[in-house]
Amino acid sequence: MQTRTYPPKPSNVYLFGTCLIDLFVPQAGMDAVRLMEREGVSVHFPQDQSCCGQPAYTSGDAEAARKVARAQMDLFKQDWPIVVPSGSCGGMMHEHWPKLFAGDPVYGPKAVALAVRVFELAEFIVNVLRPDYSRARAEPCKVALHTSCSARREMGTRGHGLSLLASLPGVEVVEHVRESECCGFGGTFSLRHPDISGAIVRDKVDSIAGTGCQRFITADCGCMLNISTAAQHRGVGVAGTHMASFVCERLAGESA
Amino acid sequence: MSKHPMQFVPSADFKERARGALDDDKLRKSFRGAMDFLQAKRRNQFSDEEERESLRDLGSAIRKYALANLPDLLEQLERKLTANGIQVHWAETAAEANAIVLDIMQRNAARRMIKGKSMASEEIELNHYLGEHGMECVESDMGEYIVQLAGEKPSHIVMPAIHKNKADVAKLFEEHIPDTPYTEDVDELIQTGRRALRQRFMEADVGLSGVNFAVAETGTLWLIENEGNGRLSTTVPPVHVAIMGMEKVVAKLDHVVPLVSLLTRSATGQAVTTYFNLISSPRRPGELDGPREVHLVLLDNGRSQAYADEQLRSTLQCIRCGACMNHCPVYGRIGGHAYGTTYPGPIGKILSPHLLGLDEAGDLPFASTLCGACSEVCPVRIPIPDLLIRLRNEAKRNPNETVATPLRGQGAKHSAAERVVWQFWSGAFKSPKAWAALRWGATRLRAFTPGAQAGWTQHRTPLKPAPRSLHDLLKDKGQPE
Amino acid sequence: MNARTNMLNKLRAAAPRGASTMPDVAAYYAGRPAATLAERTERLAAELTASHADVRVVSRAGWAVDVARALEEKGVRRLLLQSGAEGQLLAGALPAGTQAAEFSRPLEDWKAELFEDVDAGFTVADCAIAATGTLVHLCGPHMPRTLSLVPPLHLVLVDAARIYATLFDAAAGENWPARMPSNLVMISGPSKTADIQQTLAYGAHGPARLMVFILRAEGEAA
Incomplete structure (x- = not known):
């Protein structure tokens, strides 16, 4: 794990809700939105999002994981931080997307660029929103x-x-x-x-x-x-x- | 020695053996106790985090350098050893290695072998092979001796009898060593073992050992131990045979300095072990002891497969400290025997597929939560979880697919049915419409969620979707996109 | 030679192209604060003591008397000596109950005797390592390998002036790569094992007891 540098407090962020929260614990996602809005940040939730691809990735089906990950990667068009209320999904996007798309001329660089914008919720609150x-x-x-x-x-x-x-x-x-x-x-x-x-x-x-x-x-x-x-x-x-x-x-x- | 045949468990049936281990309370207690102990000892040795991390960087760089230059270093090692009077043998397979050792014994009219600790000899099942050819092999490391008396195999690469408690050993010694009363006093038990084995050292025709590091620069075999049995095995018998995986060579003598520090501190939480035994030649003229002949067997046995792939090559950085198993939640629950392989735990899961093929060891890469405790403590920074994921891909791959560096047993865990599941899954999650429909179904029909959910509900209450998804709730709230 | 060719060919085919940089171990260990002789002596004694060795600091003039006293304390009847000046000096100072002999015959001529009848071995360490409490023995014609291994009590004399701070310093300072003996042994305590239920026990296969006599350096106060 690298020590990272944090951006100043932004006006807008994306929320990546994760599939588990989406389906089983949506209140956690609502509360994440509330905590960020409390600090005056506008939270954007692209409705086309689904899952980071981790289940297939760790199960040995990299291609299935790539299909799902690719479908997320074009949803965060603005250069805003992407906040994930799950360390595990955040880790998938931050650490593993670049590996998953290594060598891919289009999605490789995209994954690397996205990775630096991904923050776990607590990390983002503590280090950016303060x-x-x-x-x-x-x-x-x-x-x-x-x-x-x-x-x-x-x-x-x-x-x-x-x-x-x-x-x-x-x-x-x-x-x-x-x-x-x-x-x-x-x-x-x-x-x-x-x-x-x-x-x-x-x-x-x-x-x-x-x-x-x-x-x-x-x-x-x-x-x-x-x-x-x-x-x-x-x-x-x-x-x-x-x-x-x-x-x-x-x-x-x-x-x- | 023991009349029991050694147990050769195929690495199939992993799940069944794991279940058996989970049901064995005594076994689980043994492992829990040992792991807590070893974790604490290691922690104490690495109290200076900065020093630990920089040393791991160095250790990793040294091993990477050695692997990058492996063929040259092996040739240099061979040249140096030969010049020093040590005979070098090359074995591509376990069978070749066994035959080489047998031949050395036969040429020396030898019958009795005393063994220092060697996982490579376990890997090629040397005792079994030599036994079939009328040779007698006695393990002299206390843990290995205990395991041999019990007719078992080691359950840990550093502490072979970690699965046994004092009472087990007391019973074994009472049963197998003449005139030994039952006692759980560890000092007495060790003295009993010492007495029983002393005669064996004296009588042995050949001593066999493993090797921790081989130094190409000087032609030196560096052996590490606490008991002294390694020194006795390599000193007292007239012939010494060392066997090592061919990846264990390093370029320079001073490269071993950081590696031994990492090894002993990571393995047993010791700053140093009692003995570092650096062997560079057989007995020289004028010397009064030491073996007349020293042999080194260099073993491939599947390692070149790992070597051929840039990512999987890092498997061979391993210095066999066992810290990964000491910190693994899966190993800690099921113990070493459940794996059915010579090397258990995380390192076993990434190494065994090369030694045995994915057809035999294909279950193992999946038997991990990918928690990363192993790579966090690995002294040479092997990215074990990444390698597990890679091996999962290779095991699931279509057996007929052509790839750059094919693995033995590729596609052994390929399942058309599972492929279909993931195809369905990726279809659902890559299409916003399909995922919306799925969400709608799961939340609206939540009353019909099954009560039995695959393996989940065996130990847990069922998962039930929320009445409304996060997508729905945020849409209602008017959340911007 | 077939296996050899196959193995090397496979490795050569897969070995990465292009030079890799040799890690600089010396640079890693450079720049650490140097310990004084007194500090090194103290550390060596402390580490060895922690490893269950019995350590005594002795004078140049009187060390043989101190060793002799220890032999008497331990009731050593038969002592095996490393050949050399120190062994001869010690032989001249032995207590009445101790009989000494030099290790002078090839091992196979008297293996059983060595294993069964010798109570203690006396050696002079080539050098020592303070950080880990380690005694270095260069085995050769005058230092048989089994002398420090088979007898149940091992007595070692080491000169404080020969104590290095670390293993790296010893290997570099002694230029080991250029002068490796047939067997170089580093000893950091009595033989031990924790193979039964992680319980530490001494005297597994090597000496159960280790006594270390550190020869105080010249000019040092008593």
Whole structure:
């Protein structure tokens, strides 16, 4: 992971909603929009967007991944930042699109140019928007933080998540045992190797539950759905909240 | 030695073995304990992040340089070793390597071999082969010895008996070593092993070892260990045979300096191991000990396939520290035996397809969450997740497709049905209209979402689409495009 | 030679064209603050002690007496000596219960005796490495390989003036590439293993105990 330089606060951004949020957790996307609009940024959502192509990419079907990725690459015509409320999808666009299109005379350079404009939501809020959350709700609240592995390693998302949570009054992040270990999702891995994936997520649920926190915050819907539904399956009282939704929740009632 | 035949597990049936391992609580505890221990030890060794990263850069550059010049360095190594009196043998396949070792033994009228730790010898299943030819091979590394007594194979490349606890070893020793009472005292167990093996060192006709690094500049075999069995195996018997994957050569003696530091710190969290054993020649005139003959077997066995491809070549940068397995969430859950290959864990997933072919090892690249913990700790910066994705592509590729650097077993996991799924998927996601229709269906018909969803619901509650998609909600809100 | 040709041909066909730059290991290690002799001595002793060795700093005049005392403490009956001046000096200072002999016969003539009857081996290290607590032995006619390996107790004398700060410094300072012995051995503690349930145990196959006598450099205060 390279250290990156950040642009000054822009007037406009694109939101890339991701397919998981689109279909399963749309409120996280709405909350991401709200957080950016709160800072006076105009958020654009090209309606023709769908998915970054990661499922096929990691499954060994590069051609299928390219087809889907290509369909996204012409949607962000203005030179605005592209904000992704998922570290894993952001990592796909930032890290892997250039590799996926390496050698392609048209989409190769396009992928490289797009990659530098892609930011994970928390990263963008903390480093570009720099909001003032000092008037957010102040009552104490303890949460665990889960960072998707690709986001942590490709986008440095854990640090951004911690900074964002630290800017919220009253919020305490409790570290859990083996926090940096994978939750076992791995996209299609969870379907291809359900036994191994199940064993890994079981341990993750236990270590989050071990903090005494009933909720964990994450910027990744894949991990969030994996851990939350695995906890629910076993009747363990642990549930995930998307970072954007959690921040909105803390800002609720804030005097406008 | 052990009457048990060694187990040769094909790398097929990975899933079944993995399931068996997952159900074995004791095994999982052994691995969890070992991984937590090794991770903490490594962390302590690399407390200075800047030093760690710059050393990894250097280590990676050294290995890349060696690979870029591999044929020249191998020839230089051969010249130097030969001049030093060490005989060099080349083996394209496991069978050739085995035959070379057997021939050396037969020419020396040897029957008993004492072995220092060598994963290359595991890879070619040397013990089994020599056993079939009436030779007796005894493993002398404590972990390897334990595994051999149990009739098993190593479950980790650095700590072969990592899957066993004290009680397992106590039982094994009580059963196999005469006059040994059951004890879980580790000091006593080690002394028992020491006594049992001492005689073997004295009697052995041939000592076999692996090689950590071979230095082309000086014609030196650099061996690393803690126990002293490696030194004994390479010093006491009259003949020493070393075997190594041909990628392990480096250009200069000082190139090993950063590499050993990376290796011992990454592997077991030690700043240094007890012994660095640098062998440059057999016993010279006037010397009182050391083997009369030293041989080096250079092994290809599929490595040249990885070498032929620019991206896959980085697989051969590996210095076999095992840090990738110590940090792998999958390895930690299923242990080394489930892989059914000599090299388990992340490095095994990217190396085995070249040694065995994708037809045999094609499952392994898919058995990863791609979390990247392996490449994060790799001392020579092998981009393991990228290589896994590449191998997935090769395994799924049409077997008849012509490519620049074909892999053995290309397309072994090709499935017309899966291709169709991805074609349908890419069709849906590349067309805004099709994706809109799919969203509409999934959200409006969410009441009909199936309760059983492939592997997902085995350990989780079902996923249910939201009543309205983000597209819908933002359209309603009048979000600009 | 067929395998050789095939292997090299395959590699040559695939090897990248164009020169690659040789990594500069010396540049990487250059510019580190130099440690003084006292610092190096202290570090060597500390690292060896941490590795479970028994370390004593001794004087030039009296080291043989110190080693002899240690032999008595450990109840060494049969001691094997490296041939040379130090071995002879030590032979002259032995306690009553210790019998010493030089390693003077080829190993195969007395293998069982060496394995079974010798309590301790005495060697003089060629040099040492402070950073990792390492004793370097250049094996050759006067330094048999098994002397530092087979007896259960290993006593090493090392001159403080011969302590390098790092492995890199030792390799460069001693110009090893130009003078590699048949066997160069670096020893950083007694033999050990953690192969049973990650539990550390000493004396796996090599010496269970390592005693190091660091010869204080000339002009240094006692």
